Amino acid sequence: MPSVCFYFQVHQPLRLRHYTVFDQSEHYFDDHKNAFICQKVANKCYLPANRLLLKIIRRLGGKFKIAYSLTGVLLEQLQRYCPEVISTFDALAETGCVEFLAETYYHSLSSLYSRDEFVEQVNKHIDIIGYLFGQRPRVFRNTELIYNNDLAALVESMGIFDAIITEGADHILGPRSPNFLYCPKGCSKLMLLLKNYPLSDDIAFRFSNRNWPEWPLTAEKFAKWISNINGNGNVINLFMDYETFGEHQWENTGIFEFMSQLPEEILKHRDNDFKTPSEIAQSYEATDTVDVPHLISWADSERDISAWLGNAMQSNAIYELYRLEKVVKQTGDENIIADWRRLQASDHFYYMCTKYFADGDVHRYFNPYDSPYDSYINFMNVLNHLRSRCLNVTTGGGARNLQLKIKSSEGLGALTVS
C-alpha cells in the first residue's frame, strides 16, 4: 500500500463546420479540421505515449498497470484518420495490464436528460470496446466525471458495473481523504473511486509551470509524495486527460521522460504498487459512504456543471436537442440518429460557455469558435436542419420523399405509407 491507479481520458470532439441558417447540407461536421487535429494529436500524444507506456509495461513485466477511457467519438475518428493508433491501443490491451472503462459512446450529458438514451449509449460503448479490444468494461466513468447519488444508483441498476469514478471534490469529502475506496449513498454493491486532484493536477496542469514552487517536478520527487501517503490511504487515483502527454504539456517540458522514470521510482518503495480500477474495487473495502446530492464534475475550480449548463444559451440548446429524441428515433434513420447523437457531445455546450470568456482563459484554448455566441448560433442552425430532416421523414415531403418514407417504415415497422 498504497496502490497507484492511473486512468487516462482520451477524447476528441467532432467539431461542427460553419453552418448558417441558409445551409441545406446534411453534412454537419468539419472533416478537414477534425482530421487535422486528430492526426496532430495522434503524432504529438497518442502514438508516442502509447509506445512509451507499452515499453514500460514490458520492461516491468506486468507490475505497471493503467486504465483508459476512450470515447466512441474518438475511436470513430481514429479508425478513419489514424488507424495505427487503434493498433497501438490494441497492443496495450494484449499486455493484460490495461483496463478499458465504460462511458457514454458520444461523450454526452445524456445522464442528465434521458435515461434511455444514456443506457443505450453506454451499451454501445461497451460493444465497441469489446469489439476492438476484447474486454468487457466493469468500471464506469461519466462524461467529465459528472456525478451524483442518482447517477450512481442508475449505474448500479444496470447490473454490469463494479465501480464508478468521479472527482474527489473537497465539498463532498469534507475532512475525508480521496485515498480510500468509498460507497455511493444509496448503493449496496457499487464502489466509488475518487480522483486525487492535487496529485493528478501536479502532473496534468502544473508540471511545466515555472512559477510553481515545486518546479521542476522530477519522478523521484513525485514518487516521494506518493510514498508519503503510506499508512494513510489505500489508493492514489491519478486521473487525467491523456493529452497531458505531448499536447497540454509539450514534449520539450520533459513530460515523457518524467513518465518514463516514474513507475520505477514509485516501485522503489516496496509497499507501493500499481492497480487498475477493477483491481482496486476488488482489493479494498469501502471505508465510508459518500453523499453527493448535487451534481459535481472535474471541471474548473467550481467542480460543478456550469461549464456546460451555466447560461441560458446552453440550457436552451441542450433542452431543444433532447426534446427531439422521440422524433429522431421515430425516423428509424441511422444517419439521423447518429448525427443527433454526435450533437450530444458535451464539447458543443462547453464552447457556449460565457464564464471567464472575457478573460481569455483555458476555455478559449480548446474552443474552435471565436465566441460562445458563434458556437450557439452554429449549433442551433445544425439542430434546426436536423429537425427538418426528421419532419421530412416522418410526415413525408412529397413524392421525392416517398422512397425515404418507405425505407423508414420498413425499418421501424410502425409507419404506414398512405
Add this chain to the structure above:
Amino acid sequence: MRLFMLGWEFPPFISGGLGTACYGLTKAMDELGIQVTFVLPKMVDVRYASHVRLLGPGLNSFQFSGLKNVKFRAIASSLQPYSTAQAYRKRIEEALRQKNVGSLGLAGLPIEAADYSGDMYTEVHRYAAVAVELARDEQFDVVHAHDWMTFPAAIAVAAISGKPLVVHVHSTEFDRSGEHVNQIIYDIERKGMERADKVIAVSQYTRNIIINRYGISGEKVEVVYNAVEPNNNNGGHADSVIGKDEKIVLFLGRITMQKGPEYFLAAAKKVLEVVDNVKFVMAGSGDMLHRTVQMAAEMGIGHKVLFTGFLRGEDVQKIYRMADLYVMPSVSEPFGIAPLEALNNNVPVIISKQSGVSEVLTHALKVDFWDINEMANKIIAVLKYPSLGITLGNHGNFEARRLRWKDSAAKCARIYEQMLAAV
C-alpha cells in the same frame, strides 16, 4: 492641469459620435479637476434654433451648469465635421440657387449669411485665426485638439503659446472616404499628427491607420478607448408604434458610405427570406439617405424598412428601447460608441469587425461588414432564439458599463503628465 481644447461638436449640437465623445471626456476631466477651455465653432443651423440661444451673437463664452471646470468659447463658423467634398459642393450649389452668390467670394467672409457655405479650407483657417485670438487671454498647459478641422488651429495655438500639442483622432479620412481620400483633408490630418507631441487614437484599429497611412511613429501614438455614459433609466419600455409581435432590428448612425447602410439592406433582404415578423429601422441622416431609401424600394423590401431621419436626445433612448437588436455594419469604424449605448439599454449588438469597439467588446456578435450571409445568419439567430439575445444583452450590458469615461480621462491625464515631464 489646464487644457486648451479645440473641438467642433458638443451636445446638443451633434451630428455623430464625436460630440458625444467630447462631452463624455470633458465631463470626466471636469470630475478629475482638470481645467478645460473648450473652443467650439458657432453653429448656425436654424433648424435647432431653440438650442442656439446659448451661442447668441455677442456671447462667445459660457459654461454648462454641470461642468464647473469646463468653459466654452464659440467661434462664428459653420463647420460641419462630416461634410464630404461632394456634400460641400452641393451646399455651395444650393447656396448659389438661393442667390447667395455675393457671399461666396473667394476671399470673402460673409458673416451675415444665415446658411454660410464657404470653402472648407478657408473655414478651417478662419477657425484657426480666431482660436489664436481666444488663446491669447487664456492660461493653459496643454493644447488638445479633436479631429482634423481643429488641427490647423491647434498647431497655431501650440506654436504661439509654446505648449505641447495632443491631437486626438476620432476618425480619419480613410474611414470616411475609403480609398477616395480628399487630399486637402489628408494633408491637414497628417500635418497635425506630425506636429503633435502625442497622438491619441480611439482604438488599435485607428492607431494602425495612423501608423500605416500617415507614417507616424508608433511611439507617439497612444490608444485611449472611448466609453459610455451610464444611463439612469431603468430600461422602461416605450410605447411601440409597431405591433409587439414584430421584432425590430436597428441601424443607428449617419447614413453614409462609412457606415455601410447598403450592407444592412442586403442582410435585411436575406433575413426576410427566412423571417417575416421583423422590421428594419434606419435612424439617422446623411448623404446616402436618399439612395438608401431608393435601394430598399428597388430590393422590394421598402415596406419592411423604416427611416426615421436624424434622432436626438430622448428619441434616441426611445428607439434603443424599442429595438430587439442593434446592427453596426460599418465599413471602417474608428471606435463606435453607439453599440455601447445600445448595450446600455440591454439591446444585443452585432458589430463589424472593422471597428475599434470590437476590440473592447467580447459579448457582441462580430461580422466582416461585407459578409452579408453571416450578418443575416446572426440577425436571424438573435430574432429566433431569445436566450441568445438575453445572454448577449445581459453580459454585454455589464461589459459596457465597465467602460468608463473616468478611465479614458485618467489615461489622457497620464499622457499630459508624461509630456510635461519630458519638456
